[in-house]
Amino acid sequence: MSDHDHRTEHKITARQMEDMVALTLISSTVVTGSSDIAEQDTWFCMLVAFALVIPMLWVHSQILELYPGRDYYGNILRACGPVAGKAVLAALLLYSLLLGSMYLRVFGEFIHTLNMPETPLIVILCAIAATVIYTLKNRLYVVARLSKFMILVLIFSILISGILGIGKMDFNNLKPVLQRGFEPIYRGSLLIFALPMGEVVACGPLFGGLDRKSKIFPTLLKGTVIAVLALLFANVRNLLILGRAATIFTFVSYECVSTISIGEFLTRFEVLIGFNLLLGGFVKTCVFLFSTCEGVAKLFGMDDYEPLAAPCMLLMLTISQIVYANMEEVFNCEEYLPYASLPFQVALPVAVLIVGKIRLAGKKKRRKPKKQICTVPSAESGAAQGP
């Protein structure tokens, strides 16, 4: 079967796409445990961030539907013209590349810090990179199919850790509710909006492979809802079990689940969080790499992203090594990342949509008079014929 056949025959179903979007949004925060700025009110920040991201989901779905073909980057190029379009494209793909590299580093650091301190970080990252390249070389639908399976494992592990941890939960840890003023809520919501909700921008290019019968906005929304529910559950579990101590750990979920045990014979459940990382982090890296490759392919007028998978991954791998000097920087940058991300997550997509809509409306207007001139004699235009 040729490559082209591969691409056309294996469409991604709406369900697979939802799971892929959900895994992209969940994976890193399920390990690091999301915002600590608002402490016990983080659950509220998640709901605020979710409410804020819904309009952005609509914006992305509208960009995908600007022109036929559901080609996110292609539509940006058509909407903004070759020069501005390529500039926007370059910005978005660089954002994907940088964010993908940062997450790759976080996943590597997680394994390196907690499980394999003697294994060099680069070896861990190379192992992840090789698997990601191999999977993407086998086309995106492979990642989509994997997602459908992986999301079940992830949700099961989050649920089971929550249920087994009920005995250790102190529900007073949720108090005082929304009493600490506006500032922590605002900063917490902004952080969660930017990381991970706004990262949905990297999912835009995935929709080129979506089954044509499936609608884009409901698919994006369902994926985000699954992610929000999983993140809420994980965050509340961490807070109820660890209390204030949840704010001091690098990988909160991992530490939280490590306290859970059933007697002496069932202990060390944190391996479940390790699973979450491997599964979710893998899909997330695949999505960011795909987004980068697709952007580069469109930028340079290439037919397909596949030859770019390995070079872009190597670039990602290299950047991941230099992007942070140490692990502390990963968490320090959380303070600035929301502001740095907003142009890519909000400003550019909204601008593209506005320009695209205006240009589309302009084209229609220009087409209309022509149509009227041509079609006046025909019976097609009843208005022109008059009563």
Place this chain on the structure above:
Amino acid sequence: MKPWKKIVLALETVLVLSLCVGCWNYHEVENYTIIAGLAIDKGTGGHKYHLTFECISLMGGKDTPPQPVLIEADGDTIFDAVRGTISMTDKKLYFSDCKVVILSKEIAENGIKPLMDFFIRDSEPRLTLNFLVSDEPTAGEVFRPKLASQQPVSYQIAGMLQSQYALGRVLAIPLYQMYDILGCSETCDESLTLPNVRVVKTKGSEMVQTSNNVVFHQDKMVGTLPEEDGIYYLMLRNKLSGGLIVTGPDGGKDITLEILKSSASIRPEVSGTNATMKIAIQVNAALAEENTDSLQYNLANEKFRKVEKMGAETIEQNVKKLVADDQKDYGADIFGFGKRIYEDNYSDWKALSPRWEKVFPKVKCEVHAEVRLKNAARAYPKEGT
């Protein structure tokens, strides 16, 4: 896809996953010295800490139980002392199975927050690790006795802490909850307690015992709660799931009630700079023993209500005494009263928090206890029998 194919594929996936585990960090168990517990004393020779590690020796035959071996080292930090042991033993210490950390009184009095950092930061020690304070002159002495069971002292102490649900004397606070309380002390001024441990010498043998709660003011040890107050302290902290209340008419101690379930709710009321804690305690118990010549109380008897009342009065008196003594002697908010105000009346707490240390000793307590007897164990003796 047929179901059997799915099963085969799932099994294959598990097999592949199991083959893909990281082997770079693979270690043989013989290459490690497994630590069961460690004791921290003040250092010698200019060093800050002196650590005594109770290690599990895996030497010996199949039928020989693991023998505890002691290793001692000095260091300026905990990790410095840990790594210092490599010069004495060719193996690296392995902390994943470490159950307890014993602190000397001197160390506890100087503040424990700095030395907790290693245990919370390093990836090997578990967050469920328990800290205790030694009653002996040094912490290392706790590991010296040869127990009749031949098992490591650390494992025996860990077992005793786990069995507290049936005794209700000391409150075992795992490492992550210690951090929660000490972290909270910055905003809620909550204070910590840790169990103590001592060596008890009986004829021909030695054993370890943990029976008191050591009081900390923030992270510094300031005193010890009396042994008999332990159960009421746990009751107030809502951590009691067993234990006995000995009560009787006119302050007597003839009747033993076995606690089946206990729950306490603390409702703060703040007016200006005064705070009142309304404490409601509900205990479900069983009449476990009536140590009198003539049995008077049974379930069908009206006097049975008297036992419930006696039990409730005993609880109320002891809880009031416990709080008053702590306020007078230590002024340490070990009950989490401040945290309760912080949680339930945040605006009041903002006004109170800057002077909580002065307010806490004057906090009034209104205690209302209710005891419900659920059964009289297996005997049902009649009146006068």
